[in-house]
Amino acid sequence: MTTQTAPQREEHPRGAVAVEVTGATRVFQGSAGTVTALDGVDLTVGAGEFVSLIGPSGCGKSTLLRLIADLDRPSAGTIEVFGRTAEQARLAHDYGIAFQQAGLLPWRTVRANIELPLAMHGTGRAARRERADYLVELVGLAEFADHYPDQLSGGMQQRVAIARAVAEEPSLLLMDEPFGALDEMTRERLQGELVRICAETRAAVVFVTHSIPEAVFLSDRVVVMSARPGRIREVVDIDLTRAARSDEGLREDAAYFAAVTRVREALHHGSPAPAQGVELR
Amino acid sequence: MTAARTAAARGLPPVLLLVALLAAWQTVVVVGQVPAFLLPSPSAIGSELVALWPTISSAILVTGGNSLLGLLLGALTGVAVAVVAGLLPSADRMLQPFVAGLAVVPIVALAPVLYTMYGAASEVARVIVAAIAAFVPVFVTTTRGLRQVRPVHRDLMRAYGATPRQATVTVTVPTAVPFVFTGLRLASSLAVISAIVAEYFGGPRTGIGSFITTAAAGSNYARAWAFVVGGILVGLAFYGVTLAAEHLVRRRAGPRAR
Ligand SMILES: Nc1ncnc2c1ncn2[C@@H]1O[C@H](COP(=O)(O)OP(=O)(O)OP(=O)(O)O)[C@@H](O)[C@H]1O
Ligand SMILES: [Mg+2]
Numbered sequence: 130m131t132t133q134t135a136p137q138r139e140e141h142p143r144g145a146v147a148v149e150v151t152g153a154t155r156v157f158q159g160s161a162g163t164v165t166a167l168d169g170v171d172l173t174v175g176a177g178e179f180v181s182l183i184g185p186s187g188c189g190k191s192t193l194l195r196l197i198a199d200l201d202r203p204s205a206g207t208i209e210v211f212g213r214t215a216e217q218a219r220l221a222h223d224y225g226i227a228f229q230q231a232g233l234l235p236w237r238t239v240r241a242n243i244e245l246p247l248a249m250h251g252t253g254r255a256a257r258r259e260r261a262d263y264l265v266e267l268v269g270l271a272e273f274a275d276h277y278p279d280q281l282s283g284g285m286q287q288r289v290a291i292a293r294a295v296a297e298e299p300s301l302l303l304m305d306e307p308f309g310a311l312d313e314m315t316r317e318r319l320q321g322e323l324v325r326i327c328a329e330t331r332a333a334v335v336f337v338t339h340s341i342p343e344a345v346f347l348s349d350r351v352v353v354m355s356a357r358p359g360r361i362r363e364v365v366d367i368d369l370t371r372a373a374r375s376d377e378g379l380r381e382d383a384a385y386f387a388a389v390t391r392v393r394e395a396l397h398h399g400s401p402a403p404a405q406g407v408e409l410r
Numbered sequence: 411m412t413a414a415r416t417a418a419a420r421g422l423p424p425v426l427l428l429v430a431l432l433a434a435w436q437t438v439v440v441v442g443q444v445p446a447f448l449l450p451s452p453s454a455i456g457s458e459l460v461a462l463w464p465t466i467s468s469a470i471l472v473t474g475g476n477s478l479l480g481l482l483l484g485a486l487t488g489v490a491v492a493v494v495a496g497l498l499p500s501a502d503r504m505l506q507p508f509v510a511g512l513a514v515v516p517i518v519a520l521a522p523v524l525y526t527m528y529g530a531a532s533e534v535a536r537v538i539v540a541a542i543a544a545f546v547p548v549f550v551t552t553t554r555g556l557r558q559v560r561p562v563h564r565d566l567m568r569a570y571g572a573t574p575r576q577a578t579v580t581v582t583v584p585t586a587v588p589f590v591f592t593g594l595r596l597a598s599s600l601a602v603i604s605a606i607v608a609e610y611f612g613g614p615r616t617g618i619g620s621f622i623t624t625a626a627a628g629s630n631y632a633r634a635w636a637f638v639v640g641g642i643l644v645g646l647a648f649y650g651v652t653l654a655a656e657h658l659v660r661r662r663a664g665p666r667a668r
Contacts, residue, residue: 195565198565198569200565219568224569226566228565228566232563232566245570249576250570
């Protein structure tokens with residue numbers, strides 16, 4: 130049951146392509162010399178597609194995400210988001226973002242933190258409250274809605290950050306190891322929720338992770354990167370339907386294990402020469 | 411209830427120490443027959459305090475009023491100027507050396523000049539001296555506080571496409587608030603000290619400082635000390651109120667890990 134389930138490609142309201150990265154290079158100039166964090170990276174993320182970035186620490190995953198978010202500019206190459214420049218997309222609030230650190234505002238309650246993007250973009254008070262009520266429930270923090278961030282554990286704070294990222298139902302979600310600090314149970318529950326949210330809102334996701342099973346479970350494609358200079362080594366297609374994914378049985382599915390193995394091999398045994406039988410972009 | 415009890419338990423040792431010190435002081439003065447111009451006894455000061463309370467309390471109100479007005483003016487200006495400097499780097503570069511200069515000027519030295527400018531019967535000179543004294547620490551700590559925004563918060567504001575104004579209100583100012591209060595605490599005692607010392611240089615005979623100089627000049631040492639006690643009361647009141655305000659704001663903003 131692996132191959133024939135092509136991703137459902139009916140017309141997406143935002144067009145066919147969410148993110149188009151072409152020849153992106155980012156060189157950091159430091160006092161201790163220059164670091165080539167990214168070197169000629171090409172990546173296309175289709176609308177509604179879930180793409181994970183995986184690779185060793187320091188290989189430029191966060192850097193790539195920041196370029197897409199227009200929090201940083203490439204030294205060379207271009208980045209388009211929904212057919213416009215990354216800057217235009219940022220100013221149009223095209224994406225929601227969750228950073229490697231939760232980055233909550235400590236002087237705001239959980240609820241006020243989740244409402245922050247809505248408040249900044251002019252959503253009315255009642256609508257904000259309704260949305261926040263739904264989201265605290267979603268991330269399992271309903272009882273903590275009126276607590277302050279430093280009264281929460283690190284994992285709970287991260288859940289608030291995830292709720293904040295999806296608050297505006299963006300068509301693109303940029304997430305940097307959002308589940309890194311969570312226990313296995315919460316992690317699996319939120320993975321399931323994320324799949325469901327994405328299916329509902331048809332959001333494209335660029336998702337940085339260090340976990341191979343997580344990447345495979347969530348993604349349509351897994352981008353495997355190598356370090357110094359940061360490059361894309363392989364792109365592994367994961368042929369699992371969204372429907373299959375929302376079924377908890379998937380985690381024991383043979384196709385799932387096969388995909389995990391392929392990503393692991395790409396990550397560990399990947400040589401500079403392209404591996405046989407794996408699509409390289 | 412328990413909070414009140416712990417507060418009492420914590421307040422008790424310093425009070426005991428104070429009582430012990432006063433007793434020792436009284437003993438030394440009485441037994442050693444220390445002359446009054448060297449050191450009057452606590453009981454002599456206490457009886458002056460009681461006898462002159464109407465005068466002392468009105469002097470407390472005058473000096474306290476000058477200090478408060480100066481503190482408010484100085485603090486508001488300090489915060490406002492720091493915010494402007496934070497938004498405009500060019501203004502910041504212009505202001506920093508100016509404020510550094512202001513910090514080393516003995517501000518009370520301005521008092522005689524100001525008395526001639528505003529008339530010897532006016533309190534304005536004292537308010538201005540207190541205001542300048544309060545401005546400096548508030549400006550300095552606020553400026554520092556406005557630079558403490560965490561990079562992840564700056565990224566967040568950028569990701570939301572926030573205008574500079576939105577980013578200032580949402581992230582920059584709340585981050586700076588604890589720093590503003592540190593400055594305010596410094597400023598409150600500086601304002602009181604400056605207002606009192608400014609009175610030493612002339613002006614209407616209305617405040618604590620004027621009465622201290624008059625009493626001392628008239629060799630009424632116990633009376634001078636009674637007014638000094640009045641000055642201490644003003645200082646303590648200011649410190650307490652700023653501390654309470656800080657607690658209140660912190661509480662509203664939730665307890666914070668720093
Ligand atoms: N602002 C910066 N200035 C200088 N060098 C930087 C900067 N940001 C990143 N780098 C360098 O770029 C490289 C890639 O960093 P990046 O944060 O993208 O890695 P990463 O793949 O996200 O790693 P991790 O998995 O540990 O989060 C690193 O070598 C890092 O030192
Ligand atoms: Mg990273």
